[in-house]
Amino acid sequence: MPVKRFKGAKAKADTLFSQIIRSIGECENCYKIEHLQCAHIISRRYSNTRTDLRNAFCLCAGCHRRYTDHPREFSRFITRTWAQEYYDHIYRKSQEVGKIDWDDEVFRLKQIKSWLDNNEMTLDILREQEV
Secondary structure: OOOOOOOOHHHHHHHHHHHHHHOOOOOOOOOOOOOEEEEEOOOOOOHHHHOOHHHEEEEEHHHHHHHHHOHHHHHHHHHOOOOHHHHHHHHHHHHOOOOOOHHHHHHHHHHHHHHHHOOOOOHHHHHHHOO
């Protein structure tokens, strides 16, 4: 099944979000530094959590594939990491109905990326502050 590609602000938000998550610089599972990807906990189909900093791990392509193919193993991984603390909130947020202003989201993500690039904030702190 082909991957649906979005255009405009939603695509920019996806790209920025992926860059932010991959800025961790290593796989959060096996610590490899090659072929890093943004791996969502709750599916990207839910706009409310699509770019929530607490809804993604930085994983190498191999770990991302393994967890995609073995969701129970991914669930066990989540319970052993920082994400367990946020999971219930993220799940509830994903079920909310609402329209996302993707232009506003691009602006927010650019600001976050700037803070990270300039070492003004860490991703851990930003995840704690996520609303």
